[in-house]
Amino acid sequence: MDFTNKKVLVTGGSRGIGRAVSQAFAERGAQLAIIYNSNAAAAETALEELPGEGHIALQCDIADPLQVASAVEKVVQQLGGLDVLVNNAGIGTYHPIDSTSYEDWQKTWQATISTNLIGPANLCYCVAQNMIAGEGGRIVNISSRGAFRGEPIKPAYGASKAAINSLTQSLAIALAEHRIFVGAVAPGFVNTDLTSARLASSEGDEIRAQSPFNRVAEPEEVAYAVLFLASEGAEFSTGTIIDVNGASHMRS
Ligand code: NAP
Numbered sequence: 001m002d003f004t005n006k007k008v009l010v011t012g013g014s015r016g017i018g019r020a021v022s023q024a025f026a027e028r029g030a031q032l033a034i035i036y037n038s039n040a041a042a043a044e045t046a047l048e049e050l051p052g053e054g055h056i057a058l059q060c061d062i063a064d065p066l067q068v069a070s071a072v073e074k075v076v077q078q079l080g081g082l083d084v085l086v087n088n089a090g091i092g093t094y095h096p097i098d099s100t101s102y103e104d105w106q107k108t109w110q111a112t113i114s115t116n117l118i119g120p121a122n123l124c125y126c127v128a129q130n131m132i133a134g135e136g137g138r139i140v141n142i143s144s145r146g147a148f149r150g151e152p153i154k155p156a157y158g159a160s161k162a163a164i165n166s167l168t169q170s171l172a173i174a175l176a177e178h179r180i181f182v183g184a185v186a187p188g189f190v191n192t193d194l195t196s197a198r199l200a201s202s203e204g205d206e207i208r209a210q211s212p213f214n215r216v217a218e219p220e221e222v223a224y225a226v227l228f229l230a231s232e233g234a235e236f237s238t239g240t241i242i243d244v245n246g247a248s249h250m251r252s
Contacts, residue, residue: 001231004029007079008230009072011035011062011123012089014043016192017142020219021086021226026050028227033075033082035060035089054079062089062119063111072126081134084230085127087120087141087164092157092194109156116160121167128171128180136179138230141168142222143186145245161186165241172239181238183229188245189216211246 012018013034036043060071095108131137144161151158168184
């Protein structure tokens with residue numbers, strides 16, 4: 001898969017899956033813009049390690065619609081266009097229904113839906129305006145196995161990912177006539193900061209055993225599916241949700 005001279009925006013490109021996605025695109029010739037929220041040091045390191053020239057990192061809280069609009073404008077200006085958007089940034093805070101106060105329940109639902117659903121929807125909106133006026137493009141949304149399997153201790157997260165699947169399908173239809181192709185990747189557990197505490201806990205062995213490989217995914221394995229959806233030739237796969245869960249959850 002070749003992305004020479006393609007301009008790619010990856011939200012949350014500074015750590016975990018987003019970092020591996022950015023690296024994979026850059027290794028194949030793309031110019032990257034990575035968005036991070038608060039960890040500037042991680043963004044700087046990720047940026048330095050990208051092969052190739054002309055990559056940029058921007059601070060933007062994707063939960064804030066004004067910051068999203070301004071970030072997309074800057075990226076388009078500085079990269080000279082945009083071919084691919086990867087909506088990767090997301091949060092997953094625990095809020096079990098039987099031990100969370102009503103106040104914290106409100107806060108977590110608001111923050112999760114703002115970051116994991118409305119943020120990506122706003123990025124799709126702003127980027128699509130540019131792609132519609134140009135030559136089209138590709139959007140890949142990072143969903144989760146939890147959209148299909150439930151998330152008992154973080155239900156807002158599961159709901160946000162089910163909604164992003166629906167957003168993916170709606171936009172695949174709405175944007176096809178503009179040559180914008182939209183897909184999603186739904187990983188199971190991946191070895192990142194988001195999951196490190198749970199994987200290191202007594203629950204870790206049970207989580208790894210969910211897959212017949214007896215392990216979780218590495219971020220690079222998720223990145224590979226993202227590359228496919230963004231590649232030349234994948235156009236008719238628009239609207240698809242690719243599982244990357246090591247056969248830990250089957251659906252048909
Ligand atoms: P991670 O290691 O926690 O990294 C999250 C990234 O998103 C960081 O770059 C972070 O930037 C950025 N971010 C978080 N909130 C943001 C905001 N409001 N605005 C802008 N950037 C923000 O996460 P990950 O494990 O790589 O997960 C990436 C995506 O994959 C998420 O959508 C997650 O739901 C999904 N996913 C992960 C797993 C898994 O097991 N890890 C499984 C299924 C799906 P800062 O560092 O600056 O905060």
